Amino acid sequence: MTTTSAAEDAGTATAVAPAPPQVDAPAREPVAPPAPPAPSPAPSRGSATPWIISLLVLVTGMFMSVLDVSIVNVAIPSMQKDFGVTTDQIQWVSTAYSLALGVIVPASAWLGERLGLGRAYVVSLVAFGLGSALCGLAWDINSMIVFRILQAIPGGIIPVVALSMVYRLVPRERIGAAMGLYGLGIVFAPAVGPTLGGYLVEYVNWRLIFFINVPIGIIGAIAALMLLPLPKGSRGKRFDVLGFVSIATGLFSLLLALSEGESWGWTSYPVMILFTVGALCLALFVVIELEVDEPMLNVRVFKYWAFTNSLILIAVLSVGLFGVLFFIPLFLQQTQGLGAFDTGLLLLPQALVMGVLMPVAGRIYDRFGPRWPAVIGLSILAIGTWMLRDLGVDSSWSDLRYILMFRAIGMGLAMMPIMTGGISAVPPDQVSGASAFNNVTQRTAAAMGLAALTALLGSREAQQLSDTGGMMGMMPSATGGAASAAAAASSSGSGSGSGGGGGAAAATSQMLEHYMTYQQASAQAFVTALDNLMIVTSVLTAVGVVLACFLRSGPAPSSGGPAVVEA
Structure with a gap:
């Protein structure tokens, strides 16, 4: 009985023991509620509508800044005529812009952090519009070069800041679709530039290619002020x-x-x-x-192989994109006598194909990762470039259009998954530096690749002329022969006017015949050299296919909010 009583007392004690925690529990419950307010901003940024609207604002500025690079190239001959300058002088309109970009792009990441990404974007849009207006008002070659440098400073900041903002506003699981839309500014803008520029130059005035940026910049800045987050920048980081x-x-x-x-x-x-x-x-x-x-830029991001590999592939794509965008219009205008606007119209379908496929490639990336769209896209691009090795003086425009559209499928599939997969491999706090390296790679690779391809084209063209019988030396001898024949005809014609006139006409006809032969040989040499160039570019792209096999396969890990939370 004593044992039972003790057990009952123990049980009673045990039953009563939990009571004190119940008394304390109400005192601890008020501590939990502060947690819910913290994630409150996430739904507005993670929901579909806000980040899509913000993305469209960013695409507008990105499209404007990248379009200006290719659209100005079409207007170079008209500028040269209006300013009355040499070819070497007018080329500085493009060279000065590229040099200024190379200087400002590395500092863009720091400027974005210092001012705040949203504020830096708005200021850059306004400054780009102002610089464009000054370019449209340029009165000589020197003023144009100075204004192009002023235009390039915000033009280099916009892509870096915009790309960083994409990764701060878009949920990680939707980043592929977002980058598909964002890619319209990177790939679609340079492709549509020749068409728009050709129309404005041929039917309106070349100055309009600059003035058109002013209303776009104003509208974009107003939309950014209304729709984009504008946090203050960080004042702690030193320059x-x-x-x-x-x-x-x-x-x-x-x-x-x-x-x-x-x-x-x-x-x-x-x-x-x-x-x-x-x-x-x-x-x-x-x-x-x-x-x-x-x-200024954290070079340690290169220890992430996925990011480094993506930069190599972006360089390959940049060479393929800008090389074709430069040499094919040159082929159409110099060899086949097509006008600027007609050339732009022939190139327009490939731009439309890329524009349609960019969002599709983004959705493919979200579902399958970057590897397979990159491998398939680069393979199509390599095959399409290989098909261009058979270009001839009398090549069909319709065949060329379809080949370019086929290449555009590859470019549209590969570009954004490669870029997105690379930057997604970098820690969130290093995205700004990674986007700066990304833009530096695009600009530098395009310039270096174009210069190398141009040098190769010139050497192959000279070799081809030499192999076809030394046509380079034909013109001086032909001109000299015609001159001596004309002099002989003139001297002999002093006594016989009709005979002298016939001799001069024969000499002129012979000179024109030699000139036409030279022109045909030069055109054929250019086309042959261009074919060799396409073979080299296709082989380079095929190497990219191998590198693309090392990209990540599978969707990116999901997160509940933006890829990087805005401070």
Whole structure:
């Protein structure tokens, strides 16, 4: 009985023991509620409508800044005529813009963090519109070059800031679809530039290609103020002066050497010195960024192989895209006598194909990851470029149009998954630096690839002319022969007017015949060299197919909010 009583007392004690926690529980419950307010901003950014609207605002600015690169190239001949300058002088309209971009792009990530991404984007849009207006008002070649530099500064900031904002506003599981829309500015804008530029130059006035940016910039800035988050920037990070000077000098030297190598000579002392200075400065930049506490660009992002691999593939795609966009219009206008606007119309279908496929490629990326769209897209691009190796003087325009559209399928499928997969592999806090490296790679690879392809085209063309019988030396001899024949006819014609006139006519006819033969040989040599160029580009793209096999397969890991939360 004592044992039972003790057990009952123990049971009673046990039953009563939980009572005190019930008394304390109400006191602890008020501590839990503060958690829900923290994620409250996430639904507005994670929901479909807000980030799509914000993305459209970003695409508008991105489209405008990238379009200006290709649309201006169409207007170069008209500018040259109006300003009355040489070809070397007018080329500085494009060269100055590229050099200024190379200097400002590395600092864009720091500017975005300092001002705040939204504010930097708005300021850049307004400044780009103002710079465009000044370019449209240029009165001579010197003023145009200065205004193009002023235009390039915000033009280099916009892509870096816009790409960083995409990754801060869009949920990670929807980043592929978002980048598919964002890619319209990167690929579709350069492709549609020749058509729009050709129409404005041929039927209106070349100055309109600059003035058209003014209303777009104003509307885009107003929309950004209304729809984009505009947080204050971070004031803590110091400006990395040594890093900026080293990378700006390096990129400036390389771009200048590549821009002027054809006219100065690729083995000339100025070009060789520029290449040496560029390489040394870029190496110094890496050393500085690894040592300073607050680097301008974190070069440690290259330890992520997925990101490094994506930059290599972006370089391959940039060479393929801008190489064809440059040489095919040249082929159509110089060899087949097509006008600027007609050339743009022939190139327009490929731009439309890329524009349609960009969003599709984004959805494919979200579901399957970057590997398969990149492999398939690069394979199509390599095959399509290989098909261009058979271009001839009398090639059909319809056949060329379909080949370009076939290539555009590959470009549309591959570009955005490669870029998105690379930047997604970088930690969220390093996205701004990664996007800056991304834009530097696009600009530099396009310039370097175009310069290298141009040099190869020139050497192959000269070799082809030499192989076809030394046609390069035909014109002087033909001209000299015609002149001597005309002189002989004139002297002999002093006594016989009709005979002299017949001799002069025969000499003129012979000279024209030799000139036509030379023109035909030159056109054939250009086409043959262009065919060789397409073979080289297709092989380079095929190497990219192998590298694409190492990209990630499968969808990106899901997250409940934006890829990077805006501070």
